[in-house]
Amino acid sequence: MGVNDTIFALSSGGLPSGVAVIRISGPGCADALVAMVGKIPPPRHASLCSIRNRNGDVLDQGLVLFFPNPASFTGEDSAELHLHGGRATVRATLDALAAFPGLRPAEAGEFSRRAFHNGKLDLVKIEGLADIVAAQTEMQRRLALEHAAGGVSRLYDDWTRRLTHARAMIEAELDFADEDDVPGAIAQTIREDLRAICAELRRHLQGARAGEIIRDGLTVVITGPPNVGKSSLINYLAGRDIAIVTDIPGTTRDVIAVDLDLDGFAVRVLDTAGIRETAEVVEQEGIRRARSALASADLILRLVDRSEDFAAVSAADCADRGAPIIYIAPKSDLDDGSGASLGELMPISTRTGDGMDALLDRIRQHLPRLTDAAAFAIPSRERHNAALRTALHAIEDALAFDSESLELQAESLRLAANAVGRITGRVDVENLLDVIFSEFCIGK
Numbered sequence: 001m002g003v004n005d006t007i008f009a010l011s012s013g014g015l016p017s018g019v020a021v022i023r024i025s026g027p028g029c030a031d032a033l034v035a036m037v038g039k040i041p042p043p044r045h046a047s048l049c050s051i052r053n054r055n056g057d058v059l060d061q062g063l064v065l066f067f068p069n070p071a072s073f074t075g076e077d078s079a080e081l082h083l084h085g086g087r088a089t090v091r092a093t094l095d096a097l098a099a100f101p102g103l104r105p106a107e108a109g110e111f112s113r114r115a116f117h118n119g120k121l122d123l124v125k126i127e128g129l130a131d132i133v134a135a136q137t138e139m140q141r142r143l144a145l146e147h148a149a150g151g152v153s154r155l156y157d158d159w160t161r162r163l164t165h166a167r168a169m170i171e172a173e174l175d176f177a178d179e180d181d182v183p184g185a186i187a188q189t190i191r192e193d194l195r196a197i198c199a200e201l202r203r204h205l206q207g208a209r210a211g212e213i214i215r216d217g218l219t220v221v222i223t224g225p226p227n228v229g230k231s232s233l234i235n236y237l238a239g240r241d242i243a244i245v246t247d248i249p250g251t252t253r254d255v256i257a258v259d260l261d262l263d264g265f266a267v268r269v270l271d272t273a274g275i276r277e278t279a280e281v282v283e284q285e286g287i288r289r290a291r292s293a294l295a296s297a298d299l300i301l302r303l304v305d306r307s308e309d310f311a312a313v314s315a316a317d318c319a320d321r322g323a324p325i326i327y328i329a330p331k332s333d334l335d336d337g338s339g340a341s342l343g344e345l346m347p348i349s350t351r352t353g354d355g356m357d358a359l360l361d362r363i364r365q366h367l368p369r370l371t372d373a374a375a376f377a378i379p380s381r382e383r384h385n386a387a388l389r390t391a392l393h394a395i396e397d398a399l400a401f402d403s404e405s406l407e408l409q410a411e412s413l414r415l416a417a418n419a420v421g422r423i424t425g426r427v428d429v430e431n432l433l434d435v436i437f438s439e440f441c442i443g444k
């Protein structure tokens with residue numbers, strides 16, 4: 001799709017709404033404004049205007065804004081039409097825009113793509129922006145904002161800059177080893193900074209798990225034998241009757257999901273089929289799905305029936321070494337006090353609510369603890385983690401080469417800087433020359 005096209009879209013979401021915002025971006029913006037509102041409103045000021053189609057019919061009275069390039073979200077000439085949010089009003093205005101030559105509806109993410117191409121936003125900020133729009137919980141919002149606002153890009157840009165600088169120093173030593181202008185004893189300070197970067201990268205990567213749990217949510221899977229009370233538990237946690245509960249073993253077959261907000265964290269709870277030997281084909285498929293849900297769990301709630309041998313159950317789970325497991329003794333309201341010791345089993349009752357606060361507290365222990373705003377400067381995507389690990393290993397390689405192997409060191413540092421540069425989408429190797437020339441007076 002041509003970047004010379006002028007694109008437009010309804011940016012404000014579902015209709016009807018109080019106000020609807022149509023965004024326009026591209027070189028045809030100003031002409032479209034002149035045709036539709038009779039003028040180009042003063043830059044970045046909301047002007048109340050009559051908005052007309054090409055026949056001169058008034059479609060709506062709305063607030064119109066013009067953002068001349070480059071000072072706009074996309075970096076191009078942009079405009080906004082703030083209309084009344086009725087379906088027909090918006091439709092008529094979109095139709096009027098489509099009738100201009102060179103104007104077409106925007107594709108998904110196309111405004112942000114243009115912002116990236118015009119150097120307004122790097123990839124991490126763009127991803128953060130997408131996460132802001134998708135954020136459902138307070139922690140997702142904070143994580144997304146930290147990325148969109150540039151807190152994380154600053155870190156990555158700083159590492160890229162330092163890696164490029166280190167490489168420039170080594171290349172300079174290679175190329176100009178016999179000239180007096182280039183300091184010879186740079187190796188030690190470079191090595192120190194590379195070690196510092198490694199430590200910073202490792203610390204940053206330690207936040208990857210928290211970032212993943214915040215963005216994707218903590219997946220909690222309820223499991224146990226048939227009829228033990230799994231569906232009753234998900235209904236209790238959801239606060240509604242989402243899963244069918246009967247006293248017939250083998251009731252649940254499909255995996256049923258509920259999204260909870262626990263202290264601002266997204267927690268996805270899955271109810272699954274009770275696991276047992278069965279010849280019934282539908283139930284077998286349910287059990288297969290239950291097992292695959294278990295494989296994706298971050299945390300397992302294992303409901304233990306009083307007929308089960310707990311020692312054998314936990315021994316089998318230990319051998320599994322999957323996600324952490326909370327063992328639960330359900331239906332505590334039926335306990336007459338004569339039962340065996342519960343040991344590490346948590347008693348709960350979905351009838352009386354007994355033990356539920358304690359269970360939620362146990363689940364909370366598996367959520368990340370983030371104390372201040374800076375704690376949200378953590379990786380949020382596997383794409384970032386993979387690149388950061390690549391960079392870390394490349395720097396470790398560079399440090400492992402002896403001082404004779406300057407070419408190999410430089411090459412490892414080039415790989416490291418490229419890996420970090422790819423996260424933000426600005427791998428700028430051209431910088432290298434600038435750094436050399438600014439640090440040393442070569443060609444004086």
Ligand SMILES: Nc1nc2c(c(=O)[nH]1)N(C=O)[C@@H](CNc1ccc(C(=O)N[C@@H](CCC(=O)O)C(=O)O)cc1)CN2
Pocket residue numbers: 021067070071072073080120
């Ligand atoms: N009406 C409206 N509200 C909105 C947006 C929008 O596009 N329109 N945004 C859309 O995401 C967010 C705000 N983000 C924006 C980011 C940059 C610029 C902008 O004009 N940037 C120029 C000038 C900066 C300045 O004057 O300080 C620039 O970067 O050059 C505008 C909105 C949220 N609210």
Ligand SMILES: Nc1nc2c(ncn2[C@@H]2O[C@H](COP(=O)(O)OP(=O)(O)OP(=O)(O)O)[C@@H](O)[C@H]2O)c(=O)[nH]1
Pocket residue numbers: 225226227228229230231232233244245246247248249250251252253272273274275330331332333334348349350351352
């Ligand atoms: N007294 C008591 N009965 C409960 C409690 N929780 C569940 N039950 C009963 O136990 C029976 C089975 O409950 P479900 O929640 O359907 O059990 P399940 O583990 O989902 O069973 P399957 O889907 O067949 O694997 C139902 O009759 C529930 O009413 C509880 O806390 N106390």
Ligand SMILES: [Mg+2]
Pocket residue numbers: 230231232243244245251252271272273274
């Ligand atoms: Mg069930």
